[in-house]
Amino acid sequence: MSGWVKIAGLGPGDAALVTPEVSDALAEATDVVGYIPYVARVAERAGLTLHASDNRVEIDRSQHALQMAAEGKRVVVVSSGDPGVFAMASAVFEAVENGPENWRDLEISVLPGITAMLAASARAGAPLGHDFCTINLSDNLKPWGLIERRLRLAAQADFAMAFYNPRSKSRPEGFVKTLEILREECEPGRLILFARAVSTPDEVLNISTLAEATPEMADMRTIVIVGSSRTRIIERQGSPILYTPRFTPE
Amino acid sequence: MSGWVKIAGLGPGDAALVTPEVSDALAEATDVVGYIPYVARVAERAGLTLHASDNRVEIDRSQHALQMAAEGKRVVVVSSGDPGVFAMASAVFEAVENGPENWRDLEISVLPGITAMLAASARAGAPLGHDFCTINLSDNLKPWGLIERRLRLAAQADFAMAFYNPRSKSRPEGFVKTLEILREECEPGRLILFARAVSTPDEVLNISTLAEATPEMADMRTIVIVGSSRTRIIERQGSPILYTPRFTPE
Structure with missing residues (x-):
């Protein structure tokens, strides 16, 4: 089974503002990584491992996500709001650009969200x-x-x-x-x-x-x-x- | 029953990018108004009247929505993307500001969407x-x-x-x-x-x-x-x- 990274926006807080695309990605994921309060918004379930980390470790978190995807995991990187607006998408791509060559060919996508x-x-x-x-x-x-x-x-x-x-x-x-x-x-x-x-x-x-x-x-x-x-x-x-x-x- | 206007963003096109908040509003609506291609994205059902209008009649459409809400209808004004970004929200508020006094006290809300x-x-x-x-x-x-x-x-x-x-x-x-x-x-x-x-x-x-x-x-x-x-x-x-x-x- 081939891994992927989906960088997903959870919106500003209300579950009614999370898109079905993001909910579906979370339902398919094996691993979720993100800042502690955002990971806390993801429901626990069997088969899903939550990896919550502190603020200001965005590159470490990105490398962790990419490494897990390279090993075949289905990884959702969660951001509040939209991941492309002052959030995790740029951090993941910085990690891709500076990481091992094989990370470039991973399936990586950005799932937009309602930005604050x-x-x-x-x-x-x-x-x-x-x-x-x-x-x-x-x-x-x-x-x-x-x-x-x-x-x-x-x-x-x-x-x-x-x-x-x-x-x-x-x-x-x-x-x-x-x-x-x-x-x-x-x-x-x-x-x-x-x-x-x-x-x-x-x-x-x-x-x-x-x-x-x-x-x-x-x-x-x-x-x-x-x-x-x-x-x-x-x-x-x-x-x-x-x-x-x-x-x-x- | 008291009417309302919800100005809702349908996102860029894919149904997986429509928020549950917007889907719920459409499920409760009696009337939907909007530009023809956006209204075409709303599923027909019993009890829902679709009012599609041409481009460049944003103020007429807004007045129509507000008038119906004043009569007790539950009206969704649909925009593509986010209604607050170059879309219907400002047009509706222009119509409110320049309309009859009782329109100001209608329940009017904006439901954000994934902007293009x-x-x-x-x-x-x-x-x-x-x-x-x-x-x-x-x-x-x-x-x-x-x-x-x-x-x-x-x-x-x-x-x-x-x-x-x-x-x-x-x-x-x-x-x-x-x-x-x-x-x-x-x-x-x-x-x-x-x-x-x-x-x-x-x-x-x-x-x-x-x-x-x-x-x-x-x-x-x-x-x-x-x-x-x-x-x-x-x-x-x-x-x-x-x-x-x-x-x-x-």
């Missing part, structure tokens, strides 16, 4: 309904100067922006600087969504403005969406609707 | 594995000058870029200009993915470079993904892997 920014956008309305950009605010793997340059150019392009990993305990100053940069580039009334733990029991949505936003509104479970200059709010009973219209005038 | 760029990225590898932007190249609803400005700033920010609606029969010149702008801003070897009709029987993937890309490589069923300067290719037997590594050096 689109789940967050859906819960709030449609703030990403027009052109937007997606930035990982962690400077773990890239220089802060590049993040700052991207923030300024994105603001000048009037993109809506979605931020992943806005604020970690070890580097809380990044998001402080992000808000400072955005205040230099955008008007004070610019709308910002803080969407925490979307689709889980811990979900909290908070719509604010650049003038009123504080760094403490975000943590590592939060997706931050900054509207474009065109993003609007519809007030109503219950939660307001945040959305970006399709039309931009001359 | 993430399905395309998954099929090719992980070209959107690092910071990226998403641009609708149609100048139907925005001035061409804004598209050009966004393209130049996105290239200067070294974002990977995903383009929706790259080329229509009525305005083929936009994508010609897009390639010209990108050739001014990026190096000739910059990798480009043309992903047509992903996850359907018509799927075709084509990886090229800025120097070799031609406008005819795209049509309205194509998602175009332009890599960042860091995007790489892994050659192997069968399809190559296109991906953007997680790490960016100083």
